[in-house]
Amino acid sequence: MSESFPRGVAELSAGLAAGDFSSVELTRHYLARIANHDAAVNAYITVCGERALAQAAAADARRAAGTAGALTGIPYAHKDIFCTRGVRTSCASRMLDNFVAPYDAHVTECLDRAGLVMLGKTNMDEFAMGSSNESSYYGRTCNPWDPGRVPGGSSGGSAAAVAAGLAPLATGTDTGGSIRQPAALCGISGLKPTYGRVSRFGMIAFASSLDQGGPMARSAADLALMLNVMAGFDARDSTSVERPDEDFTAPLANGVDGLRIGIPREYFGAELDPRVGDTVHAALAELERRGARLSEISLASAPLAIPAYYVIAPAECSSNLSRFDGVRYGYRCADPTDLTDLYERSRSEGFGAEVKRRILVGTYALSSGYYDAYYRKAQQVRRLIKEDFARAFDTVDLIAGPTTPAPAFAAGTHVDDPVTMYLSDVYTTAVNLAGLPALSVPAGFLDGLPVGLQLIGNYFDEGRLLATGHALQQVSDAHRAVPPAFA
Amino acid sequence: MEWQPVIGLEVHAQLATQSKIFSGAATAYGAAPNVQACGVDLGLPGVLPVLNAQAVELAVRFGLAIDAEIAPCSVFARKNYFYPDLPKGYQISQYEHPIVGCGHLRITLDERELDIGITRAHLEEDAGKSVHGVVSGRTGIDLNRAGTPLLEIVSEPVMHSAREAVAYMRELHRLVRHLGICDGNMQEGSFRCDANVSLRPAGSDTLGTRTEIKNLNSFRFVERAIEFEIERQRDILEDGGKVVQETRLYDPDKDETRTMRTKEDAHDYRYFPDPDLLPVSVSADDLARIRATLPELPAARIARYVDDYGLGREDAALLVNEPAVAAFFEASLGPLEVPAKAVANWITGEVFGALNRAGLAVDDIPITPAMLNQLVARIGDGTVSGKGAKTVFQAMWSEGGLPDDIIEAQGLKQVSDSGAIDAIVDEVIAANPAQVQDYLAGKEKILGYLVGQAMKASKGKANPAAVSALLVDKLKGD
Incomplete structure (x- = not known):
């Protein structure tokens, strides 16, 4: 990266404010990096060069007029699951390859209003279903730390873009770990906010009761800046929660002195690569040195999270994805002979294998005669998981553990083994089932690959999560590391 | 064998909200295809439903009117199926937890009162419609109706004849219109029903196998379809x-x-x-507030018309069918004192007839209650004859104006004082000696002819009662 542009958002913001460079210059810089490097990463599905430069020019004008905010003129990468008016919004699916959104998602509007510059739309697992970005219709995204490995998913394009310096900020969505897991595998920071904190309006639904948009960036401090503009009540989303505005940068300086951190023994079981456990413990020891008090806790229902998640998420997706029928928009098969043929072929040809697998699983789980055994039972388990967390938060302020059981795996290794693939979400899905906020921050490296530390907070306690991540990043350099190929 | 038909109805009443149940698009009928379908109604990727609070309010109104339990917490569910006019691939409805629970509706049939149990009523969105024949060889989709709020009202299977079913449906129709929750327009599909029909041996209390007849949108069709279906099933069962x-x-x-x-x-x-929607909660305060706004219910209103105004049940029901008519009737009873029965007859006779001829809805009655009130009063005090009154009615219907002014302007005032009609009566007696002879000989019916002659001579202005009395006086007195 050119010497003249810092990597952190706070520094970029200061540079723009001081007139060291303009947003147009900064945007050109990122567009050039994308042009030079993205072929090796495949982080972007669509790059919006002209549109970005026009937004950058508008941001510069705003700055000249004295109405710029902290993020005005800062470029970002937008996960291709957020509707963006006039721009293809594909969800990395052949089904929506031809879909140009006629409206903006709430998050898109928020970022626009704050004056951010959208560089393009990022690659992802098809309809956010996956943990490796390998199910994308547009080809897999490479992990910037090792191109033979996956970046995680489903927000793998966003994570890789930030890690490779192809955007300073990115949006992600997290249904079962889709922000935290790729953040961990790419060595960046990612926050899954409390369910209801960020409006889902215009975010293409995978599993409505679990989906939550959130920020991805290099540092916790950058996440706080971005969450400031993404969060907020939206009447168009009935599950959006109305709360007083918060400045998430305010608690960053709070530190961790006296903070009670619970470490669930279930998150350090047989499935965990022990060296990942060591790295996580080392990071926690740093927090302890800064005044945090660590204690072991138990989340007894934790082992039930994956089975419950893989009933509820597919059940909701089987219904959410019914609208993609080839009738009104999106992919339609050639020369349908009748209505049934139109449905069958449009959906068979428009959806990839993983999406179809989940639609089938979900359809089965909701079928008459199976509903009680699967869907209703999974909802009961979900309540147990929630209660587990509620009990834990009676005695601790935060819960900490590894984000994933292992660092990034090699591309292709889990493609034919969905169950192993699903297990990479073993520490993340419970958070979505409970609707809690959670942060993944870099904990360190293992054989040159990033390892993530997951911090889980109580409802609407994002401020404390970010402060804790920030405290770690005051003493750790893990989040500043740059993949050698993208220096 | 004797067979007993068992009938249950599922009535779909379109709720009278301005906008759709989960979007801000308008619900008005008759717009060009797809102009009243926004992103939510089209089922675009990423859109979300937001519940229209007014639809909940109207459903609660209905629930209170049928004395039902209102669920403090009801839940929207997705009903999944593929159809081109169902944009999301699912319909948002209520399933395990409907907003309105058990209630009942009292109907009257052949002077018999029956209590029809209502199992539940739930909120749901309507689908769009497929349009055939606009583009040759293709089917078009019109999503204007998609997302229109419906209340599905499910009766118990407790009716035993097509007439009973129709009486129930009519009572329900009257009720929803009275409550102002549905315009009841059956041609536009605002009020329609599915009928479940089965037969069982008389005396049995287990239900037979049922069929469901879909989408009946007139009272006549409900009656005909159920009658046909009873006969069809009877034929099958009789043949073993x-x-x-x-x-x-x-x-x-x-x-x-x-x-x-x-x-x-x-x-x-x-x-x-449906994970996109929160459970709907209705508090005790909400219930009290909505209960306080409930109007007098149709059954009570009919009873009041019978008891207080001496109307026949059928006439009373005819007035109460349309809340606007009932209001017009009540307003026409003053300020001048008039017999309620006469006012009712004018409404069910002349007013309905004129509305029919003009193809107008009751909301568009061009005369005011005050006009009708004055007209009926003028018949009562003898100012105008029944025939003259019809002329006055025609004039005020098409031109407007108060009856007194019309009577004056058109010279329709009836002549009642004997001085003025004395000469006419004398003329008639002189000009019809043969008829007078017949009358005096005992053929009293001939009096009508003589009165008619006098009326003719007076150009209709004489009061026929006064003419008749004077004639009798003169003929018998001589």
């Missing part, structure tokens, strides 16, 4: 056959029902709670 559980359609042109889909084709709708 078995009724097949299926969904049938009524064809009004052929006056028959026919198979639409059998049980084997039945969908598995995979209902589950």
Whole structure:
């Protein structure tokens, strides 16, 4: 990266404010990096060069007029699951390859209003279903730390873009770990906010009761800046929660002195690569040195999270994805002979294998005669998981553990083994089932690959999560590391 | 064998909200295709439903009116199936937890009162519609109706004849219109029903196999379709056959029902709670507030018309059918004192007739209650004859104006004082000696002829009662 542009958002913001460079210059810089490097990463599905430069020019004008905010003129990468008016919004699916959104998602509007510059739309697992970005219709995204490995998913394009310096900020969505897991595998920071904190309006639904948009960036401090503009009540989303505005940068300086951190023994079981456990413990020891008090806790229902998640998420997706029928928009098969043929072929040809697998699983789980055994039972388990967390938060302020059981795996290794693939979400899905906020921050490296530390907070306690991540990043350099190929 | 028909109705009443149940698009009828369908109604990727609070309010109004339990917490569920006019691939409805629970509706049939149990009523969105024949060889989709709020009202299977079913549906129709929750327009599909029909041996209390007849949108079709279906099932059972559980359609042109889909084709709708919507809570305060706004219910109003105004039940029901008519009737009873029965007759006779001829809805009655009130009063005090009153009515219907002014302007004032008609009566007696002879000989019916002659001579202005009295006086007195 050119010497003249810092990597952190706070520094970029200061540079723009001081007139060291303009947003147009900064945007050109990122567009050039994308042009030079993205072929090796495949982080972007669509790059919006002209549109970005026009937004950058508008941001510069705003700055000249004295109405710029902290993020005005800062470029970002937008996960291709957020509707963006006039721009293809594909969800990395052949089904929506031809879909140009006629409206903006709430998050898109928020970022626009704050004056951010959208560089393009990022690659992802098809309809956010996956943990490796390998199910994308547009080809897999490479992990910037090792191109033979996956970046995680489903927000793998966003994570890789930030890690490779192809955007300073990115949006992600997290249904079962889709922000935290790729953040961990790419060595960046990612926050899954409390369910209801960020409006889902215009975010293409995978599993409505679990989906939550959130920020991805290099540092916790950058996440706080971005969450400031993404969060907020939206009447168009009935599950959006109305709360007083918060400045998430305010608690960053709070530190961790006296903070009670619970470490669930279930998150350090047989499935965990022990060296990942060591790295996580080392990071926690740093927090302890800064005044945090660590204690072991138990989340007894934790082992039930994956089975419950893989009933509820597919059940909701089987219904959410019914609208993609080839009738009104999106992919339609050639020369349908009748209505049934139109449905069958449009959906068979428009959806990839993983999406179809989940639609089938979900359809089965909701079928008459199976509903009680699967869907209703999974909802009961979900309540147990929630209660587990509620009990834990009676005695601790935060819960900490590894984000994933292992660092990034090699591309292709889990493609034919969905169950192993699903297990990479073993520490993340419970958070979505409970609707809690959670942060993944870099904990360190293992054989040159990033390892993530997951911090889980109580409802609407994002401020404390970010402060804790920030405290770690005051003493750790893990989040500043740059993949050698993208220096 | 004696067979007893068992009938239950599922009535769909379109709720009278300005906008759709989960979007801000308008619900008005008759717009060009797809102009009243926004992103939510089109089922675009990423859109979300937001519940229209007014629809909940109207459903609660209905629930209170049928004395039902209102669920403090009801839940929207998705009913999943594929159809081109169902944009999301699911319909948002209520399943395990409907907003309105058990209630009942009292109906009157042949002077008999019956209590019809209502199992539940739930909120749901309507689908769009497929349009055939606009583009040749293709089917068009119009999503204007998609997302229109419906209240599905499910009765217990407790009716035993087509007439009973129709009486129930009429009472329900009267009720929803009175409550102002549905415009009741059946031609536009605002009020329609599915009928479940089965037969069982008389005296049995187990239900036979039922068929469901879909989408009946007139009282006559409900009656005809159920009657046909009872006969069809009776024929099958009498021949020792078995009724097949299926969904049938009524064809009004052929006056028959026919198979639409059998049980084997039945969908598995995979209902589950809609995660995009929060449970709907209705508090005790909400209930009290809504209860306070309930109008007098139609059954009570009919009873009041019978008891207080001496109207016949049928006339009372005819007035109460349309809340606007009932209001017009009540307003026409003053300020001048008039017999309520006469006012009722004018409304069910002349007013309805004129509305029909003009093709107008009751909301568009061009005369005011005050006008009708004055007209009936003028008949009562003898100012105008019945015939003259019809002329006055025509004039005020088409031109407007108060009856007193019209009577004055058109010279319709009836002549009642004997001085003025004395000469006319004398003339008539002189000009009709033969008839006078007949009358005096005992043919009293001939009096009508003589009165008619006098009326003619007076150009209709004489008061026929006064003419008649004077004639009798003069003929018998001599």
